[in-house]
Amino acid sequence: MSQTNRTNSEAIALHRQLEHIWGTKPGWGRLAAVNHTVVGRRFMLTALVFFAIGGLLAMLIRTQLASSNSAFMDAETYAQVFTMHGSIMMFLFAIPFFEGMAIYLLPKLLGTRDLAFPRMGAYGYWCYLFGGTMLIAALIGGVAPNSGWFMYTPLSSAVYAPGINSDVWLLGITFVEISALSAAVELIVSILKIRAPGMSIDKMPILAWYMLVVATMMLVGFPPLILGSILLEVERAFDLPFFDPNRGGDPLLWQHLFWLFGHPEVYIIFLPAAGAISTILPVLSGTPLAGYRLIIASIVSMAFLSFGLWVHHMYTVGIPHLALSFFSAASALVAIPTAIQVFAWLATIIHGRPRFSIPLLHIFGFFFVFVIGGLTGVMLAMVPFDWQAHDTHFVVAHLHYVLVGGFIFPMLAMAYYWMPHLTGKQPVQHLSNAAFWMIFIGFNTTFFMMHLTGLRGMPRRVFVYPPESGWETLNFLSSVGSFVMAMGFALVALDFLLIFRFGRAFRRNPWKAGTLEWAMPTPPPSYNFASLPYIDNRADLLDPEAIGPHLAAGKGYLGFVRHDRMEVLGVDSITGEPDQVVILPRQTYLPVWTALATGSFFLLMLFKLYWATPFALVAIVALFLLWNRSSAALEGGDMLDIGHGKSLPVHVKAASPPSHLAMVLTLVADATLYISLLFGCMFLWVSAPNWPPADLALPRFGLTLGAVAAMLAVAMGSRWSASHPAPGMALVLAGHLTAGLLLLTVAFIDMPAPSGHAAIASMVVVLVYAVLHHGIGTVFAGHALWSTLHRGPLCTLTLRIGRLWHGYTVLAGLVALVFPYVLDSLARTGGG
Numbered sequence: 001m002s003q004t005n006r007t008n009s010e011a012i013a014l015h016r017q018l019e020h021i022w023g024t025k026p027g028w029g030r031l032a033a034v035n036h037t038v039v040g041r042r043f044m045l046t047a048l049v050f051f052a053i054g055g056l057l058a059m060l061i062r063t064q065l066a067s068s069n070s071a072f073m074d075a076e077t078y079a080q081v082f083t084m085h086g087s088i089m090m091f092l093f094a095i096p097f098f099e100g101m102a103i104y105l106l107p108k109l110l111g112t113r114d115l116a117f118p119r120m121g122a123y124g125y126w127c128y129l130f131g132g133t134m135l136i137a138a139l140i141g142g143v144a145p146n147s148g149w150f151m152y153t154p155l156s157s158a159v160y161a162p163g164i165n166s167d168v169w170l171l172g173i174t175f176v177e178i179s180a181l182s183a184a185v186e187l188i189v190s191i192l193k194i195r196a197p198g199m200s201i202d203k204m205p206i207l208a209w210y211m212l213v214v215a216t217m218m219l220v221g222f223p224p225l226i227l228g229s230i231l232l233e234v235e236r237a238f239d240l241p242f243f244d245p246n247r248g249g250d251p252l253l254w255q256h257l258f259w260l261f262g263h264p265e266v267y268i269i270f271l272p273a274a275g276a277i278s279t280i281l282p283v284l285s286g287t288p289l290a291g292y293r294l295i296i297a298s299i300v301s302m303a304f305l306s307f308g309l310w311v312h313h314m315y316t317v318g319i320p321h322l323a324l325s326f327f328s329a330a331s332a333l334v335a336i337p338t339a340i341q342v343f344a345w346l347a348t349i350i351h352g353r354p355r356f357s358i359p360l361l362h363i364f365g366f367f368f369v370f371v372i373g374g375l376t377g378v379m380l381a382m383v384p385f386d387w388q389a390h391d392t393h394f395v396v397a398h399l400h401y402v403l404v405g406g407f408i409f410p411m412l413a414m415a416y417y418w419m420p421h422l423t424g425k426q427p428v429q430h431l432s433n434a435a436f437w438m439i440f441i442g443f444n445t446t447f448f449m450m451h452l453t454g455l456r457g458m459p460r461r462v463f464v465y466p467p468e469s470g471w472e473t474l475n476f477l478s479s480v481g482s483f484v485m486a487m488g489f490a491l492v493a494l495d496f497l498l499i500f501r502f503g504r505a506f507r508r509n510p511w512k513a514g515t516l517e518w519a520m521p522t523p524p525p526s527y528n529f530a531s532l533p534y535i536d537n538r539a540d541l542l543d544p545e546a547i548g549p550h551l552a553a554g555k556g557y558l559g560f561v562r563h564d565r566m567e568v569l570g571v572d573s574i575t576g577e578p579d580q581v582v583i584l585p586r587q588t589y590l591p592v593w594t595a596l597a598t599g600s601f602f603l604l605m606l607f608k609l610y611w612a613t614p615f616a617l618v619a620i621v622a623l624f625l626l627w628n629r630s631s632a633a634l635e636g637g638d639m640l641d642i643g644h645g646k647s648l649p650v651h652v653k654a655a656s657p658p659s660h661l662a663m664v665l666t667l668v669a670d671a672t673l674y675i676s677l678l679f680g681c682m683f684l685w686v687s688a689p690n691w692p693p694a695d696l697a698l699p700r701f702g703l704t705l706g707a708v709a710a711m712l713a714v715a716m717g718s719r720w721s722a723s724h725p726a727p728g729m730a731l732v733l734a735g736h737l738t739a740g741l742l743l744l745t746v747a748f749i750d751m752p753a754p755s756g757h758a759a760i761a762s763m764v765v766v767l768v769y770a771v772l773h774h775g776i777g778t779v780f781a782g783h784a785l786w787s788t789l790h791r792g793p794l795c796t797l798t799l800r801i802g803r804l805w806h807g808y809t810v811l812a813g814l815v816a817l818v819f820p821y822v823l824d825s826l827a828r829t830g831g832g
């Protein structure tokens with residue numbers, strides 16, 4: 001046997017072994033899949049199904065509006081249809097689709113085998129699927145949400161929406177948001193910690209930068225909405241009057257919380273699409289991306305700006321003048337980073353030699369539509385114009401030019417560009433062209449008309465208009481356009497089926513790209529790379545043709561299988577130097593079980609079986625504790641060989657393991673929710689009518705003092721546990737338990753009934769937040785103590801992560817204790 005033959009058969013053996021470990025099992029085993037390629041594909045496919053449902057609803061809307069006084073739908077049906085159309089498109093389609101794209105692509109672009117927490121990804125997928133199914137079931141049952149996709153109170157509160165319609169939205173969307181938050185944590189940690197060795201942060205592919213920024217925005221953008229939904233659900237379920245002006249609440253609180261999320265949401269949808277364009281356009285133009293660093297600077301500043309803009313959705317509610325001019329200026333300012341990106345793309349095209357291709361055609365569609373949407377956006381950012389156009393179809397036209405332009409066209413470009421990667425087949429270009437032009441022309445016909453009807457005063461969200469309004473011809477044209485567009489989408493679906501069925505196989509890298517996802521066979525194997533590359537150039541200027549065979553032959557790092565473990569390399573976030581071997585968990589049914597338990601919690605809430613909810617909560621916590629078991633088995637063995645004569649510690653012994661960072665990020669999201677809650681209560685004091693409340697009680701001083709002492713015990717025990725695990729953890733346990741019980745007593749015995757006034761409701765909710773944290777801390781500490789006693793000393797990583805939780809809980813608990821005193825003294829000095 002010759003030398004090359006021997007290496008060949010060795011390489012094939014390596015691939016078999018890797019596939020055996022990383023591959024998803026057939027049959028029921030699919031439910032246990034955690035692999036990022038599988039989970040990413042599922043996310044994208046499911047999102048497309050929701051897109052089809054949302055699109056169908058859009059067609060119903062256009063059918064209704066095609067003529068005046070149409071009898072196709074009644075008012076209630078129309079309300080459910082447009083609310084579900086908006087909610088599905090925003091929450092069940094756009095965000096999950098790009099999450100799926102990121103989950104599928106990022107490990108490949110970053111030159112590694114999977115994300116940091118494969119089970120989190122799977123859990124997120126099931127939460128998304130179950131939550132989305134809840135909403136669709138409600139639509140079929142005729143009890144879908146009907147208060148518009150931004151669910152303004154009081155329209156959505158118990159008085160005006162007594163059915164379960166609003167609860168479906170609040171619970172279903174929150175369920176889906178949990179999935180988005182877990183994806184955000186997973187993406188940030190993976191981008192920062194799980195890359196190919198040598199890939200320093202300034203060599204990352206540009207899409208990784210976009211996703212890093214987007215995931216961070218999700219981490220701080222979603223908690224305000226989750227909080228708002230919880231408060232509204234609590235008001236609907238238990239009559240705590242956060243949004244009721246008669247009892248010290250304020251509907252504006254909902255609007256602020258919603259748009260604090262809602263405006264960044266627009267950028268959360270746009271940026272991943274922009275990232276895809278920044279990745280694809282240079283390849284199709286045959287030249288490197290112009291202004292890599294400038295683009296990074298502009299997306300970071302865009303992220304910051306977008307959190308200061310939410311008030312431009314509320315110009316008409318009576319905001320002080322000075323504030324109005326501030327938000328108007330900021331809204332115009334945000335056009336600058338967008339313009340920088342658009343110019344960088346144009347420069348890339350001009351520098352390069354673009355070859356005609358279908359993805360490029362869709363990018364052209366994006367440019368055209370998105371720029372018009374941007375222009376009408378700047379018009380709306382001007383306060384006086386907005387006062388005219390507010391709540392007319394002009395706004396509907398604007399938002400679709402931005403969303404369809406900024407998301408749908410880039411998505412189609414992505415789909416055509418990466419289709420060869422997903423399927424291993426080359427596109428057949430018979431239908432692609434026609435499909436594009438039908439969508440493009442159909443879209444512009446549909447929505448250009450809405451600018452005109454809007455300017456002529458046609459309000460949005462009306463199901464009939466009178467014949468003498470003069471809006472009928474324009475509306476009819478708009479509806480015709482929308483059917484042309486729908487046929488275009490059907491053609492795209494057919495096109496993809498044809499590629500799948502008849503496309504020719506190809507060898508490698510059909511677009512001659514310089515990114516790592518093409519340095520692997522297509523469709524990709526479950527482990528992506530048989531061995532991991534060392535990256536010493538910017539990761540979009542590489543040569544997959546050379547790297548691919550080298551890695552496939554097992555000549556990179558970790559080109560072997562050890563103890564049947566799934567291994568990847570962890571790196572220093574900045575320099576990209578490898579600093580640990582991360583051992584990933586094998587496939588498991590735990591994510592699907594945990595998501596089912598989470599789903600049953602939401603269903604119990606929905607059907608008002610509140611007494612049973614604690615059982616669901618206990619099940620969720622217990623299941624999560626089971627997740628921990630496999631990591632306990634990793635102790636022992638100090639340095640692991642990674643090939644090329646190097647050894648690294650296993651992640652549980654490393655200085656900065658991924659799960660530590662994940663806990664920090666989780667607490668950032670948690671703290672954002674808490675801070676929004678505290679500020680929300682302060683906002684009520686400033687702006688709500690009927691303040692101060694008649695009776696405002698304070699906790700008994702003895703109880704406060706006792707709780708403070710218990711919290712200090714938690715803090716001390718947590719420090720002590722580093723040297724004395726068992727007694728330290730026992731102290732933490734006792735402290736959490738005592739503090740939790742005392743706070744519970746304060747909330748439900750010392751306080752007057754929270755349904756009386758929003759001030760009291762605020763205090764109670766803040767206290768309950770702290771109680772929940774002490775409760776979870778109790779479980780953590782109890783589990784740690786139990787393992788220490790039964791299995792010997794805990795691994796230091798578990799202790800370190802626990803310490804983060806205990807520390808945060810003590811901080812949050814102290815704030816909760818002080819809060820009633822602060823609110824009390826404020827209320828006495830006036831406000832309202």
Ligand code: HEM
Nearest residue numbers: 058061082083086089090094148149396403460461462482
């Ligand atoms: C595919 C073709 C689409 C058509 C024909 C269409 C049509 C419409 C129409 C006519 C309305 C206004 C309903 C009314 O105010 O009475 C509307 C609202 C809306 N659409 Fe679309 N749409 C489409 C795609 C999308 C996409 C892709 C998104 C987001 C990614 C989206 C998001 C929204 C939102 C958020 C609303 C506001 C709903 C509300 O008022 O609560 N639409 N759409």
Ligand SMILES: [Cu+2]
Nearest residue numbers: 263309310312
């Ligand atoms: Cu906005």
